[in-house]
Each structure stands twice: as C-alpha cells, then as structure tokens.
Amino acid sequence: MSLIAFVGLGNMGGPMAANLVRAGHHVTGFDLVPSSLEAAEADGIAIANSAREAVAGAEIVLTMLPAGKHVLAVWTDILPAAADGALLIDCSTIDVESARAAHVMAGKRGVLSLDAPVSGGTVGARDATLTFMVGGSADAFAAGEPVLARMGRRVVHCGEAGSGQAAKICNNMILGITMIGISEAFVLGEKLGLGHQALFDVASTSSGSCWALTTHCPVPGPVPTSAANNGYKPGFATDLMLKDLNLSQEAARSAGAATPLGAEAASLYREFQGGGNGGVDYSGIIAFLRERAG
Ligand code: NAD
Numbered sequence: 001m002s003l004i005a006f007v008g009l010g011n012m013g014g015p016m017a018a019n020l021v022r023a024g025h026h027v028t029g030f031d032l033v034p035s036s037l038e039a040a041e042a043d044g045i046a047i048a049n050s051a052r053e054a055v056a057g058a059e060i061v062l063t064m065l066p067a068g069k070h071v072l073a074v075w076t077d078i079l080p081a082a083a084d085g086a087l088l089i090d091c092s093t094i095d096v097e098s099a100r101a102a103h104v105m106a107g108k109r110g111v112l113s114l115d116a117p118v119s120g121g122t123v124g125a126r127d128a129t130l131t132f133m134v135g136g137s138a139d140a141f142a143a144g145e146p147v148l149a150r151m152g153r154r155v156v157h158c159g160e161a162g163s164g165q166a167a168k169i170c171n172n173m174i175l176g177i178t179m180i181g182i183s184e185a186f187v188l189g190e191k192l193g194l195g196h197q198a199l200f201d202v203a204s205t206s207s208g209s210c211w212a213l214t215t216h217c218p219v220p221g222p223v224p225t226s227a228a229n230n231g232y233k234p235g236f237a238t239d240l241m242l243k244d245l246n247l248s249q250e251a252a253r254s255a256g257a258a259t260p261l262g263a264e265a266a267s268l269y270r271e272f273q274g275g276g277n278g279g280v281d282y283s284g285i286i287a288f289l290r291e292r293a294g
Contacts, residue, residue: 068098
C-alpha cells in the first residue's frame, strides 16, 4: 500500500483515484468543486481541505487538471509541502513547455517527477484501461509505473521530461486528421450512392483501415458502440479534440515542424466547435462536412 495524494478529481481524476483505492492504496484527494469531493468521498478517498494538505506525507502525488496553467499553479503550491523522496506525476494533457517547466520545478525541490498524460477517456478511467504516455527519468518511471499500472492497461515510457505530452499530442493530431479523412470519405460515398456498410466493409479491411474507423466510425451501423449510434454523445468531446489539436499546433510552431494537415484539422474543429458543438463527440464533424457539401 502506498500513501497517495490526488489533486483534480473531475471526470478523469475521480474514477482514476477510485481505482487506486480499489487497488488497496490510501488516497487523499482535493478538488475545488464540492460535488467532485462528495463523489470521491463515496469512493473511499479521504478528503483534504487543500491541495497542500493532501500532499503532506504522500509518497506519490498525482495531478489531473484542465491545462498547463493549472498544473504549474498547483505544483508551485504543493511542492514546498511535498515529502522528501516523493514522486510527482501529472496526468493532465498540457503543453510540452509547461510540462517541462513542471519537471524543472520538481527537480529544484529535489523530488522525482513524470508527465503521464492518458488516452482512453472517461470509460478508460473508470475501467482502469487507460494508456499512459510517460516522460521523465528512468528512476522516476520505475517508481511510478506500478501505480500507473493500477489505473491503466498500458504504461509506455516515451523518453525524458515532456515526452509523454509530446506523444499524446502527436497521437491525437493523427486521430483528428484521420477522423476528418474518414468523414470526408463517407460523405463522398453518400454522394456517389455508396452504402455506409459497404464502404466500411471495404475500408476496414483495406488500405483505408485505421483505429478511428474501426472504433469510432462516424456513421451509425457498422460499429455499434461508436458515438454515431448514440446521437454523437461523447465519447471524446470536440472541445477536448480541439484542445489537443491546438496544443499540437502550438508545439509545431515552437519546434519549427510543418503540420499542414494538423493545422487544417484544428481549423475545421474550431469552426465545428464555434457552431455550438463543443460538447458533441468529435466524430460528429461528419455532419458539418455534409452541410458544407450542400
Ligand atoms: P474536469 O474538468 O472534469 O476535471 C478537472 C478538475 O480539476 C476539475 O474537477 C477542477 O475542479 C479541478 N481543478 C482545477 N483547478 C484546480 C485546483 N487549483 N485545485 C484542485 N482542483 C482543481 O476535466 P477531465 O475531463 O477530468 O480532464 C482532466 C485532464 O485530462 C485534462 O487535461 C484533459 O485534457 C485530460 N483528458 C481528458 C479526457 C476525457 O475524456 N475527459 C481524456 C484524456 C485526457
């Protein structure tokens, strides 16, 4: 059993912390939202009055927060209260620059740190089937891997500080681009009189096959569990897809990488979101592309 602190008990952090309790760890948590605290308490998490109070004495400290500015603010607040020998792990999806800055702060305090963003969404958080993409030293990874493994199915060490965030935004840039490509193909198929199932049967077993098609197929029918069968209820909300695409473009600009399709995907998702679709599953962009076709 480890003493674990968990700051940020929202849609992802709440169920992740609950899985650590189920695994036999003692988890103390904190969030700013009272309803999240109540839900966490019901899951067996001890509630602290502040993030600082939560981390006091903890061997491992996890954060699961909205964006880089929240992570830097919380880490600035908690690092002085962290125990000697503690390991800090940030599982939020944030910009690479902030992730690296957080590692530097932890290093100055003399504690180990990891950036460990996840893939798998709220279902993966609930079922402990997340994939963790982890950046940090080999020592930090060795210390953090057993705890991350209780919340997920795969824990991949991607490299030094910030590499987990780099892997996450590269992966999700692929996902955003491929979902638009798949949706364009279905819209073109409709115009050509091609049935959804026929296109799926061919593409899913041919060179057009990819994870977004076979798991998140944007038309109802071929993949019964996809959001298209459920009124495009997320799943993976457009707001989050756009967040990740924006992070990828920010990183591309600062690293000097050419990502023209990533930029176009971000622009299309921005327009889709601007039409009031931020809470719609990202595969719902097919409706927006259909409208464009007239
Ligand atoms: P959320 O908004 O449900 O949870 C974030 C929580 O952080 C909130 O409960 C908020 O009150 C809390 N918080 C903010 N500032 C705080 C502070 N100073 N002290 C304590 N708590 C604070 O968001 P989420 O869906 O759980 O996502 C969390 C992170 O995981 C984000 O970075 C997101 O991009 C990433 N992510 C989300 C999903 C998903 O499907 N929801 C999937 C993969 C990754």
